[in-house]
Amino acid sequence: MRFLLVLLGCLICASCKSSNVYYPALIRTGALGVQEVEKAEELVGKKFKVNSLGIKYAWDRTKLKMGQIVTVKEAKVSGFGYYNIVVKIVDENGIVVFDDFKKTDDLGLHDIETWQQFVDHFGIYTTNELVGRKFRINSFAIREPSLRKKLKMGQIVTVKEAEFSYSGYLTDSTIKKHVTVKIADEKGNIIFDRFKTINDLGLHDIETWEKFADHLGINTTKELVGQKFRINIFAVNRWDRDKLRFGQIVTVKDVEISGAGYYGEITAQKVKDNTLVKIVDENGYVIFDDFKSINDLGLHNMETWESVVYHFNDACFTEEHKSAAIRGDVIIGMNASCARLSWRRPKEINQTISEQGTSEQWVYYGQKYLYMRNGILTTIQQ
Secondary structure (H helix, E strand, O other), rough: OOOHHHHHHHHHHHHHHHHHOOOOEEHHHHHHHOOEEEOOOHOOOOOEOOOOOOOOOOHHHOOOOOOOOEEEEEEEEOOOOOEEEEEEEOOOOOOOOOOEEEHHHHEEOOOOHHHHHHHHHHHHHHHHOOOOOEEEEOOOOOOOHHHHHHOOOOOOOEEEEEEEOOOOOOOOOOOOOOOOEEOOOEEEEEOOOOOOOHHHOEEEEEEEEEHHHHHHHHHHHHOOOOOEEEOOHHHHHHHHHHOOOOOOOOEEEEEEEEEOOOOOOOOOHHHHEEEEEEEEEEOOOOOOOOOOEEEHHEEEOHHHHHHHHHHHHOOOOHHHHHHHHHOOOOOOOOOOHHHHHOOOOOEEEEEEEEOOEEEEEEEEEEEEEEEEEEOOEEEEOO
């Protein structure tokens, strides 16, 4: 059997030689586009444009720019891989960009015609148009908390450089996500000395940012500056209460929207929750030298303040209880509504009903407990 197979192979080989028919092997050129060549040498001297998105290795992307024109200096067939033409290329000044051979698909080379079709489809040219353009910062879209501290909502920045930094399957979405930029502030100082994607920096052009700001009420926060408010001490964190007085009149000195600690769907309520203010007292002294959220400071305008006072006076039965509640303290004998004003709503209430009446255990974070009997505080555990 083995002898017959060898004999059959010899006969086939002989018939090939006797036919004198030559089938040239077409060499696929990978990222060079649709063209195929019979000999690698045909590429020598031809000009191509670089598609940096097609460059496989990150360390090679730094050497070539999107759309850069290069010329093939040498070319040969390597025999390794499906796209097997390797080339040595020079830049526009004749300087060898790579002193070793690289596969054409590793360098992302396109002939002029197919490169133009590529950029037109994916909008690559728009990255070059980004350079020099001004944008406003949407700090809610910034993923990294450390970056949110360096950029302010609505801050105007200018794109200093722009490039693509992606290798993989190309779609309109991945193209947009992998446009990276280097940006400068209003004074021309580089805010980041490394590239960051547009998404990570939350860049909006002026028109869309204004629509975004109007929709979420961001511009209205600026109107807070100079306005007077009264302090609702019960909405203030207990460790900040000693700096503020119940009903104290304060004036908003400065306003900003941080977005710090926040990432997700943007709503008007979340914008409000992340509106930070710097406030001054009646004498013009800054009470907080860092920004505090409106919620943390319990700011009320004059109209809503009246309802707070009414509720407060109705909640606590005695002046002693009122004073304790303002300090954030609770004392035995305090009624339930007054205790809730002081310590705020518990995370859990366990209720027991018996012949003697209703008993409740109020559970707070930090293993703190209040025990009520028929609406009066009887035991404090902390």
